[in-house]
Amino acid sequence: MGLRVRPDVRYPFALHSQSLVRTLLAAAAIAAATALAGCGPSGTPAASDRHRQPLSERILADLEDRHMRKEAPILVRIFKEEAELEVWKQDNSGHFALLRTYPICRWSGELGPKIKQGDRQAPEGFYSITPGQMNPNSSYYLAINTGFPNAYDRANGRTGAFLMIHGDCASAGCYAMTDEQIAEIYALARESFFGGQKSFQLEAFPFRMTPLNMARHRNSPHMAFWKMLKQGYDHFEVTHLEPKVDVCERRYVFGSESTGQFTPAERCPAYNVSQEIVAMVSDKQRRDDILMAELISRGTPTVPVMTAGDGGMNPTFRAALRTHGGPGATIRTASGTIPPYVSLPAEPADAATGSSAELDPAE
Numbered sequence: 001m002g003l004r005v006r007p008d009v010r011y012p013f014a015l016h017s018q019s020l021v022r023t024l025l026a027a028a029a030i031a032a033a034t035a036l037a038g039c040g041p042s043g044t045p046a047a048s049d050r051h052r053q054p055l056s057e058r059i060l061a062d063l064e065d066r067h068m069r070k071e072a073p074i075l076v077r078i079f080k081e082e083a084e085l086e087v088w089k090q091d092n093s094g095h096f097a098l099l100r101t102y103p104i105c106r107w108s109g110e111l112g113p114k115i116k117q118g119d120r121q122a123p124e125g126f127y128s129i130t131p132g133q134m135n136p137n138s139s140y141y142l143a144i145n146t147g148f149p150n151a152y153d154r155a156n157g158r159t160g161a162f163l164m165i166h167g168d169c170a171s172a173g174c175y176a177m178t179d180e181q182i183a184e185i186y187a188l189a190r191e192s193f194f195g196g197q198k199s200f201q202l203e204a205f206p207f208r209m210t211p212l213n214m215a216r217h218r219n220s221p222h223m224a225f226w227k228m229l230k231q232g233y234d235h236f237e238v239t240h241l242e243p244k245v246d247v248c249e250r251r252y253v254f255g256s257e258s259t260g261q262f263t264p265a266e267r268c269p270a271y272n273v274s275q276e277i278v279a280m281v282s283d284k285q286r287r288d289d290i291l292m293a294e295l296i297s298r299g300t301p302t303v304p305v306m307t308a309g310d311g312g313m314n315p316t317f318r319a320a321l322r323t324h325g326g327p328g329a330t331i332r333t334a335s336g337t338i339p340p341y342v343s344l345p346a347e348p349a350d351a352a353t354g355s356s357a358e359l360d361p362a363e
């Protein structure tokens with residue numbers, strides 16, 4: 001009989017010992033979301049050993065080659081437009097290095113943050129993932145709850161729940177991977193918790209925050225929000241350390257060294273940021289602003305604010321579906337299995353321009 005869990009109850013996890021974490025992770029289950037609240041029909045399947053799958057010999061060899069312990073902390077970044085999920089892992093230097101880039105099988109909505117329940121938007125922002133957000137009994141193979149709404153979302157009146165990273169390649173406000181991908185991502189997160197990481201940071205962006213992409217999307221009503229996210233993006237880019245994230249005055253604050261109390265909707269307390277980091281971030285932002293201005297002056301075309309589509313899919317999976325004539329058959333790719341009911345999302349409005357990575361002179 002499957003474990004039944006109430007969706008309105010949080011299940012806290014204490015890291016008193018590795019054995020306790022293993023027991024709690026094995027027992028944890030967060031109810032699958034409904035179509036409006038999260039990612040599809042509710043229901044909890046019978047308990048399985050999916051969450052116990054060991055890391056492959058291939059990834060263990062990669063970890064050894066890159067001087068990373070399998071229990072070392074991780075950090076996850078998501079980019080909607082490119083439909084990619086990155087797993088970064090701390091190496092022996094204490095900094096994070098890129099371990100894997102996974103093509104995202106499906107995400108829904110438009111570029112931009114999730115605003116309200118039922119808008120089919122996948123969240124953007126900075127989220128903290130604890131063991132209690134790991135769902136081993138998901139209807140979508142395995143799932144990791146993003147933690148939406150976070151303090152920033154709540155302070156700005158944003159609503160919704162159970163927005164996940166999960167398998168099954170189907171999304172209604174989530175980031176859907178293949179089952180094979182989520183099994184590996186889940187295992188990497190699990191091992192980091194076994195190693196003592198109390199939570200890992202999830203950074204979800206509309207696109208890679210390059211000067212070209214900022215120029216292409218300059219007409220978006222979300223630009224002010226995205227410029228704020230870029231501050232955190234730049235902190236990580238220049239340090240390869242997890243940026244400390246706080247919220248006050250309904251905005252994100254990155255890198256604070258203050259021990260004062262941050263209240264999401266109230267005035268920010270006095271705080272300091274490492275002057276070395278401030279200088280590095282400021283220098284990067286200055287160079288990016290100059291290049292963005294040059295790109296705009298050269299007439300870089302803008303992206304339509306609304307694409308009239310519903311999310312995206314990595315080109316790897318688009319190509320596989322086209323090759324097999326669309327939905328109707330199980331498709332096996334190097335990145336995992338596409339179920340027979342998965343169909344192509346609408347083409348991006350600017351598909352003719354190619355990918356941003358190919359166009360960006362700074363990449």
